[in-house]
Amino acid sequence: MxxxxxxxxxxxxxxxxxxxxxxxxxxxxxxxxxxxxxxxxxxxxQTTEKVTMLVTSFELDKIMPAFIIANGAASFGMDVTLFFTLWGINALKDKSVYSGKTIKEKLITMMLPSTPQTTTISRLNMLGVGTEMMKMMMKENNIETLPDLIDLSVEMGAKLIACQMTMGMMGITTEEIRKDVEFGGVATYIEEASDATITLTF
Structure with missing residues (x-):
């Protein structure tokens, strides 16, 4: 062939x-x-990375990093939740209210800060001198104040949650807390942290 x-x-x-x-x-x-x-x-x-923070301190050098990191994470498109308990809850106050409280609650209210502006540094405070020096240095280096950082975090979509148990223990009412804050307890924090990519404590 x-x-x-x-x-x-x-x-x-x-x-x-x-x-x-x-x-x-x-x-x-x-x-x-x-x-x-x-x-x-x-x-x-679509899954988005999430950061959950447990804020227990109200000292300037401890709570400032929390909001700086929160705002940084939000700028990267991450979901950010900050849960405030114990002394940290004072960062969410915008005033002090005395009416309708017991004598003990009024005394505690007198001792607690009314706004974030009253926070102090954890060491070398020296009757407030150290804190004022720190704030002056922050201003000279164009670092935003704590109240400005808190406002910025809300603008960037961060979720702020106040611990209801702490509020009850310290006699803090919802009237004293910022209007853009949510309220929750242990279950709320666990739910937020359970699917978080990053969990931090301050």
């Missing part, structure tokens, strides 16, 4: 057509699989 035999040529053409058809079906199936995968990914909910 010669190579230029019509029957041989027909056989080769048929074989090539079969192989091409087989490959075409294979590529078509792969393409369909890719399309289905892309459609599934597109329909799936």
């Amino acid at each position: 010669e190579f230029n035999d019509p029957k041989l040529k027909e056989y080769i053409d048929q074989l090539v057509d079969e192989k091409l058809s087989e490959k075409t079906k294979e590529f078509s199936a792969q393409f369909d699989t890719i399309q289905n995968t892309l459609a599934t990914l597109k329909a799936a909910p």
